[in-house]
Amino acid sequence: MRDRGIRYGGDYNPEQWPEEVWSEDVTLMVEAGVNLVTVGVFAWGELQGGPRQELQSGWMDRVLSLLHSAGVGVDLATATASPPPWLSAVHPEILPVSATGVRLSPGGRQHYCPSSPAYRDAAIDLVRRMARRYGDHAALELWHIGNEYGCHVPACYCDVSASAFRRWLRERYADIDELNRAWGTTFWSQRYRSFDEILPPRAAPTFPNPTQRLDFARFSNDELLACYHAEKSVLRELTPDVPVTTNLMGLFRPVDGWAWGRQMDLVSVDRYPDPADPDAHVGAALVADLTRSLGKGRPWYLTEQAPGAVNWRRVNAAKSRGQFRSWSLQAVARGADAVLQFQWRASAAGAEKFHSAMVPHAGTDTHLWREVVTLGADLRRLAPVAGQPVPAEVAIALDWESWWALELESHPSAEVRQVDLLMEMYRPIYEAGIVADLTHPGADLSRYRLVVLPALYSVSDEIAANVDAYVRDGGVAVVTYFSGIVDTDDRIRLGGYPAPWQEMLGLSVEEFAPLPSGTSDPLTGPLASRTSHALRWEERVRLHGAEALLTIGGGPLEGGAAVTVHDYSRGTAYYLATSPDPVTTARVVAHAISRAQVASAASVPAGVEAVRRGEHLFLINHADGERRVDIGESARADLLTGSMHSGAVTLGQGDAVVLGPPQAPVR
Numbered sequence: 001m002r003d004r005g006i007r008y009g010g011d012y013n014p015e016q017w018p019e020e021v022w023s024e025d026v027t028l029m030v031e032a033g034v035n036l037v038t039v040g041v042f043a044w045g046e047l048q049g050g051p052r053q054e055l056q057s058g059w060m061d062r063v064l065s066l067l068h069s070a071g072v073g074v075d076l077a078t079a080t081a082s083p084p085p086w087l088s089a090v091h092p093e094i095l096p097v098s099a100t101g102v103r104l105s106p107g108g109r110q111h112y113c114p115s116s117p118a119y120r121d122a123a124i125d126l127v128r129r130m131a132r133r134y135g136d137h138a139a140l141e142l143w144h145i146g147n148e149y150g151c152h153v154p155a156c157y158c159d160v161s162a163s164a165f166r167r168w169l170r171e172r173y174a175d176i177d178e179l180n181r182a183w184g185t186t187f188w189s190q191r192y193r194s195f196d197e198i199l200p201p202r203a204a205p206t207f208p209n210p211t212q213r214l215d216f217a218r219f220s221n222d223e224l225l226a227c228y229h230a231e232k233s234v235l236r237e238l239t240p241d242v243p244v245t246t247n248l249m250g251l252f253r254p255v256d257g258w259a260w261g262r263q264m265d266l267v268s269v270d271r272y273p274d275p276a277d278p279d280a281h282v283g284a285a286l287v288a289d290l291t292r293s294l295g296k297g298r299p300w301y302l303t304e305q306a307p308g309a310v311n312w313r314r315v316n317a318a319k320s321r322g323q324f325r326s327w328s329l330q331a332v333a334r335g336a337d338a339v340l341q342f343q344w345r346a347s348a349a350g351a352e353k354f355h356s357a358m359v360p361h362a363g364t365d366t367h368l369w370r371e372v373v374t375l376g377a378d379l380r381r382l383a384p385v386a387g388q389p390v391p392a393e394v395a396i397a398l399d400w401e402s403w404w405a406l407e408l409e410s411h412p413s414a415e416v417r418q419v420d421l422l423m424e425m426y427r428p429i430y431e432a433g434i435v436a437d438l439t440h441p442g443a444d445l446s447r448y449r450l451v452v453l454p455a456l457y458s459v460s461d462e463i464a465a466n467v468d469a470y471v472r473d474g475g476v477a478v479v480t481y482f483s484g485i486v487d488t489d490d491r492i493r494l495g496g497y498p499a500p501w502q503e504m505l506g507l508s509v510e511e512f513a514p515l516p517s518g519t520s521d522p523l524t525g526p527l528a529s530r531t532s533h534a535l536r537w538e539e540r541v542r543l544h545g546a547e548a549l550l551t552i553g554g555g556p557l558e559g560g561a562a563v564t565v566h567d568y569s570r571g572t573a574y575y576l577a578t579s580p581d582p583v584t585t586a587r588v589v590a591h592a593i594s595r596a597q598v599a600s601a602a603s604v605p606a607g608v609e610a611v612r613r614g615e616h617l618f619l620i621n622h623a624d625g626e627r628r629v630d631i632g633e634s635a636r637a638d639l640l641t642g643s644m645h646s647g648a649v650t651l652g653q654g655d656a657v658v659l660g661p662p663q664a665p666v667r
């Protein structure tokens with residue numbers, strides 16, 4: 001790929017506009033510093049007029065040469081995300097079916113069954129034609145396969161999917177008795193005599209078999225990945241030197257980011273934090289850290305964000321002053337080498353006409369356009385940061401298979417949600433100015449000083465041993481409740497919870513006691529303040545070696561351990577048997593951070609984000625007011641403005657500095 005610093009641009013849908021608008025588009029792109037656009041994501045209908053027909057490529061040819069002549073690179077979509085009406089007219093069986101048996105109609109987008117051979121054949125035919133036509137086009141930088149796989153149709157329950165599921169189960173279990181064992185089918189008279197009797201977990205009178213649901217989640221992820229892979233194989237064959245990506249959706253439960261990340265040359269993500277949420281930047285940071293981690297630390301692309309409001313929430317808040325810029329800089333700080341938006345020019349028609357875009361309906365004499373141009377100039381100045389790594393000494397474990405199992409029905413509390421627990425543990429790390437990676441719990445953990453495992457409900461024997469070995473070898477682990485509870489078939493690990501880690505944690509759990517929402521119990525002990533309290537969950541803990549840092553101070557479990565620490569061989573294991581209130585959780589995490597001797601990038605006041613990327617320190621003010629940050633006596637140059645800073649930096653609301661390495665102290 002050409003080296004052009006940070007990429008800037010967005011989804012460009014010229015097919016929605018008369019050709020005379022296109023030349024204005026490229027002129028404006030140059031003005032804004034746009035150097036990469038994603039073309040053709042929903043253009044199948046404009047590119048092909050019927051099954052296996054030649055490409056109607058004239059318009060696309062002209063678009064690509066126009067972009068190329070203006071120095072704008074292209075992330076070319078394979079255009080397979082929204083089948084045109086002719087495809088479902090000829091092959092109605094490609095239309096997906098919901099769990100309740102409703103066949104979804106064309107007229108929206110993504111209306112295909114991922115297991116449908118007719119859909120896959122038609123998609124591959126299109127990709128082959130696109131790759132042959134444009135594979136050596138000078139503007140082509142990157143292939144964009146599909147679009148947000150699983151976004152609207154994460155799983156299909158039709159008969160075609162049912163046979164594909166049976167094939168998948170035969171592969172996994174070989175023998176029906178093995179499936180019966182894994183699924184625990186002696187319960188509720190569910191024993192199958194053969195694979196032919198099995199259906200997807202369609203709507204049932206009550207809870208469907210949990211392992212059937214879990215296997216169906218695995219199967220559905222695999223089917224979507226197979227669609228992606230089928231397209232990627234064609235591209236690899238015809239354009240082996242062009243990298244491929246697909247836009248992931250961050251903390252999106254149906255799609256296993258680890259499995260997908262392995263299949264992408266460049267990991268990319270779409271990120272839409274809600275401007276109405278004052279804490280949105282924290283979740284956005286987590287998604288950035290996740291995306292970087294899915295690519296094993298390599299630079300990643302922010303493939304979509306909104307310059308202003310979206311159109312798909314109930315009420316779509318506009319971004320406040322500077323938010324477009326500060327959230328974009330946050331992505332770069334956390335490893336992004338591209339900041340792309342949905343979309344370039346706001347649509348005049350269709351379901352997204354009220355979604356913001358880089359060129360708004362009101363044109364260029366607008367606040368938003370000026371912000372677009374300003375950000376383009378900022379990103380140009382950040383070129384030295386492109387390609388630089390974002391080092392992390394802390395990791396938070398996330399395993400999609402465990403997440404799928406965690407949020408099945410009929411559990412002790414429906415309020416134990418993966419993303420909530422993840423955020424509760426991530427926030428205090430973020431606020432301490434410490435960058436966390438996300439990690440699969442089975443990966444090599446030894447390079448981290450601190451590993452947090454929030455509600456890692458299901459663990460294989462290998463994962464259980466991996467975490468245990470990490471702590472024995474000197475690591476610091478923080479494990480929350482409802483971790484290590486079942487094996488990968490969702491069968492309870494017997495003998496008290498969490499069976500695989502009782503020795504490591506120095507305790508065992510006899511009984512769960514989730515709290516109804518809106519209720520809490522006080523917490524006491526060395527880490528408690530006067531207002532510390534336990535939320536969502538408690539349990540009856542029996543200590544055998546661990547020391548209580550927090551104790552339940554009321555209710556039926558009064559006197560029981562709520563948060564513990566245990567020295568285990570050369571390492572330390574913390575256990576949270578509840579969700580303490582946020583301030584108390586921060587104290588617990590700070591205790592673990594100091595035990596693990598993890599340093600923060602800078603000591604920052606609340607609302608200011610500090611991240612080190614390469615040799616640069618990003619300081620971004622998300623607070624709604626001015627903030628001062630102490631940066632030490634040595635002078636440091638701000639890459640964004642060229643000004644020198646020393647002592648303290650004052651950041652206005654939404655403001656940021658990107659400081660170079662310290663130079664000689666100012667006398």
Ligand code: GAL
Pocket residue numbers: 147148151270272304306310311342352355
């Ligand atoms: C994404 C999608 C885009 C656009 C955008 C609007 O989910 O990939 O095509 O619909 O949302 O926010």
